[in-house]
Amino acid sequence: MQRTRLLLITGLVTVALAAGLALHAQHTNAPAPSSSKTNTHQTSFDKTKYSTTDPASLWAIVNKQHPINPQTYAPTDLTSVGNSQLMRAEAAAALSQMFADAKTAGYTLVADSGYRSYSDQVAAYGSLVKAYGQTYADTVSARPGYSEHQTGWAVDIGSGNCNVADCFGTLPAGKWAQTNAWKYGFILRYTQADSAATGYSAEAWHFRYVGTSLSTELHKENIPTLEQFFNVSGGATYKPVS
Ligand SMILES: [Zn+2]
Numbered sequence: 197m198q199r200t201r202l203l204l205i206t207g208l209v210t211v212a213l214a215a216g217l218a219l220h221a222q223h224t225n226a227p228a229p230s231s232s233k234t235n236t237h238q239t240s241f242d243k244t245k246y247s248t249t250d251p252a253s254l255w256a257i258v259n260k261q262h263p264i265n266p267q268t269y270a271p272t273d274l275t276s277v278g279n280s281q282l283m284r285a286e287a288a289a290a291l292s293q294m295f296a297d298a299k300t301a302g303y304t305l306v307a308d309s310g311y312r313s314y315s316d317q318v319a320a321y322g323s324l325v326k327a328y329g330q331t332y333a334d335t336v337s338a339r340p341g342y343s344e345h346q347t348g349w350a351v352d353i354g355s356g357n358c359n360v361a362d363c364f365g366t367l368p369a370g371k372w373a374q375t376n377a378w379k380y381g382f383i384l385r386y387t388q389a390d391s392a393a394t395g396y397s398a399e400a401w402h403f404r405y406v407g408t409s410l411s412t413e414l415h416k417e418n419i420p421t422l423e424q425f426f427n428v429s430g431g432a433t434y435k436p437v438s
Pocket of ligand 1: 345350351352401402403
């Protein structure tokens, strides 16, 4: 009887150890807690780790109240995301991994638009203003110097015949992207529910790379926008470049 119990306990311990090892193996890519002090449920996220104003920062906040400064900023480590589009190297690598995993899950995602330079945005916005007037141009395009695409951290994702369009939000591929993007360090930047905070209507296709530590925190805390998380102003009104 005692021997049976001992065997049972030994067995249970073995199973628990194996499960622990398996879990550990699955999480080897996750950042390890730096010390036992931070390994509690009260762990606080360091919101000051990266700048929110430097356009080169992983956490840069670019919106209609916060133009890119300097206005003509361009990143120095732009990399192809597998087609003609470019992103900062770290974001490009994360996007490749996300697209590969989407493929495994049965979905084909493509990068429709990554980095756009200041002069690209001058041309795009200028042609919209010329054709339709500034009021309309402002509803569909960021003014030059105010586009997140200029940081190299943003990407418009499409699938099949749905490119930079609302349909992406209802496609299974688009839903996969919305559900899983945070695991790769991306957030869906503009949703209809948060348009007052961001200053943009829903853009089901526009994803922003912020790194996995922040995307995981936003996911965990269920905070949808950078503006809310960092308590930074946004909204639809443009602040003039000074
Ligand atoms: Zn975009």
